[in-house]
Amino acid sequence: MEASANKLKQDRISARMLTWRDRIRDGRENNYYFYNQIIDELHGGTRVMIDGREMQMFASYSYLGLIGHPKINAAAKAAIEKYGSGTHGVRMLAGTLRIHAELEETIARFKNTEKAVTFSSGYITNVTAVTTMVTREDVVLSDKLNHASIVDGCMLSGAGFLRFRHNDMADLEICLQRVNPAATILVVVDAVFSMDGDIVNLPKLVELCRKYGAWLMVDEAHSIGVLGKTGHGIEEHFGLENVIDLKMGTLSKTIPSAGGYLAGSEDLIQMFRHSARPFVFSAAITPAQAAAAKASFEVIEEEPERVAKLRENARHFIRGFKDLGFNTLQTETAIVPVICGNDMSAYRMAGLCQEEGVFVLPIVSPAVPEDLARLRATVTAAHSRAEIDKAMSVFERAGRKLGII
Amino acid sequence: MSEEATQAIETRVKDIVVEVLRVNRNDLVPSTHLMKDLGADSLDALDVAVRIEKVFNIQIPDESFKNFLTISDIVRGIVEHTSVSSATITG
Numbered sequence: 001m002e003a004s005a006n007k008l009k010q011d012r013i014s015a016r017m018l019t020w021r022d023r024i025r026d027g028r029e030n031n032y033y034f035y036n037q038i039i040d041e042l043h044g045g046t047r048v049m050i051d052g053r054e055m056q057m058f059a060s061y062s063y064l065g066l067i068g069h070p071k072i073n074a075a076a077k078a079a080i081e082k083y084g085s086g087t088h089g090v091r092m093l094a095g096t097l098r099i100h101a102e103l104e105e106t107i108a109r110f111k112n113t114e115k116a117v118t119f120s121s122g123y124i125t126n127v128t129a130v131t132t133m134v135t136r137e138d139v140v141l142s143d144k145l146n147h148a149s150i151v152d153g154c155m156l157s158g159a160g161f162l163r164f165r166h167n168d169m170a171d172l173e174i175c176l177q178r179v180n181p182a183a184t185i186l187v188v189v190d191a192v193f194s195m196d197g198d199i200v201n202l203p204k205l206v207e208l209c210r211k212y213g214a215w216l217m218v219d220e221a222h223s224i225g226v227l228g229k230t231g232h233g234i235e236e237h238f239g240l241e242n243v244i245d246l247k248m249g250t251l252s253k254t255i256p257s258a259g260g261y262l263a264g265s266e267d268l269i270q271m272f273r274h275s276a277r278p279f280v281f282s283a284a285i286t287p288a289q290a291a292a293a294k295a296s297f298e299v300i301e302e303e304p305e306r307v308a309k310l311r312e313n314a315r316h317f318i319r320g321f322k323d324l325g326f327n328t329l330q331t332e333t334a335i336v337p338v339i340c341g342n343d344m345s346a347y348r349m350a351g352l353c354q355e356e357g358v359f360v361l362p363i364v365s366p367a368v369p370e371d372l373a374r375l376r377a378t379v380t381a382a383h384s385r386a387e388i389d390k391a392m393s394v395f396e397r398a399g400r401k402l403g404i405i
Numbered sequence: 406m407s408e409e410a411t412q413a414i415e416t417r418v419k420d421i422v423v424e425v426l427r428v429n430r431n432d433l434v435p436s437t438h439l440m441k442d443l444g445a446d447s448l449d450a451l452d453v454a455v456r457i458e459k460v461f462n463i464q465i466p467d468e469s470f471k472n473f474l475t476i477s478d479i480v481r482g483i484v485e486h487t488s489v490s491s492a493t494i495t496g
Contacts, residue, residue: 144446144448151448165427171427174427366446369444369446
């Protein structure tokens with residue numbers, strides 16, 4: 001085996017490294033490695049060039065098709081002209097620009113809160129949210145299917161960490177009853193779950209948090225632009241107002257930029273500006289990213305027809321799979337799990353679809369249970385009905401060939 | 406190890422599984438698989454393993470987790486690693 005540059009000893013790091021090497025090599029040689037493919041060009045919101053081939057993109061998080069929107073591109077370019085490409089440092093010290101303040105005001109208005117604050121990535125935002133809210137003397141309750149960034153935050157915080165059965169409010173209540181009544185409790189959920197596309201039971205959640213005096217945090221990474229008549233998110237979807245204490249979202253999906261935000265009361269957000277480690281120790285989002293994100297929130301409000309188009313496309317997409325006999329679990333959104341069975345079935349399904357020019361990706365264990373490996377297909381507002389129907393015939397052929405339908 | 410001591414271990418293992426996974430004790434038989442039968446995921450398995458390590462004062466290496474996924478495998482693993490009597494089982 002190869003030695004690393006400065007040591008020859010075989011140890012657990014080398015063992016891990018070589019295990020990955022062998023695994024990836026095996027995947028590549030046997031045509032089931034689909035990750036890290038390089039996209040050379042984006043053609044409109046729905047087609048990409050990979051390895052000289054144009055493919056139909058059905059794995060995007062750009063739910064409203066905003067990548068390349070002229071207003072958003074123009075805002076990013078103008079910010080670079082005005083400020084340059086970076087900042088003078090971390091936000092709390094010398095790194096806050098006017099565009100950051102304007103973005104945060106825009107987010108607070110959009111999410112109907114007093115204030116908002118942004119961080120370098122959605123992942124970092126979740127880790128910081130949980131670790132700043134709770135410490136080892138507190139308790140955090142997390143839905144079993146919450147995003148990895150929330151799980152990592154829970155573990156890092158050192159707080160008592162209980163996971164309740166997915167979207168199961170009865171199980172959440174059992175967990176709440178087990179907690180010391182004097183404890184400080186945070187309940188965290190995704191609004192839309194990223195592997196299954198289903199929506200959290202917000203009304204019941206709010207009721208339970210009020211009953212047991214727990215703080216409620218909701219991650220809206222996949223619900224901004226997706227839920228609610230005008231895409232304002234999960235509160236709009238359920239017709240509720242300001243029932244969530246800490247609203248979290250990302251700037252890298254519907255919003256075609258990078259970063260994440262927290263929105264809430266003035267006191268809460270102020271606390272984050274001074275004690276959140278990423279705010280103090282991590283990079284500010286760049287002027288171009290901040291300006292693009294701000295313009296994106298404005299576009300969502302100026303072009304509500306996109307939200308309607310997404311909803312219609314999602315319905316048509318899900319209907320297409322169901323009519324063919326595929327299992328799409330409980331999705332109601334633009335994220336559609338297409339259950340294949342075991343890991344290898346999911347790999348082969350993805351392979352067949354990609355061969356026919358449809359870019360979808362397999363999700364396998366341990367990210368999902370062993371017999372529920374799937375394609376995670378997504379649709380956006382940019383797709384035309386014709387594109388969806390064409391892709392559906394590819395899914396049909398692949399599914400029949402593998403005996404899934 | 407005596408039949409009695411093994412039984413005591415099995416009882417304690419079931420206590421742990423029932424508490425950590427919030428399942429019905431009546432659903433637990435020796436062949437019950439934490440993931441396939443009880444819907445546990447990898448974090449749940451880790452929680453169970455950490456509790457077992459603490460209660461039985463043993464170390465389960467990460468690579469061995471996959472051998473500790475049914476009730477009977479867990480009990481057998483503990484019997485093999487634990488020395489001597491039921492007096493060593495702590496609360």
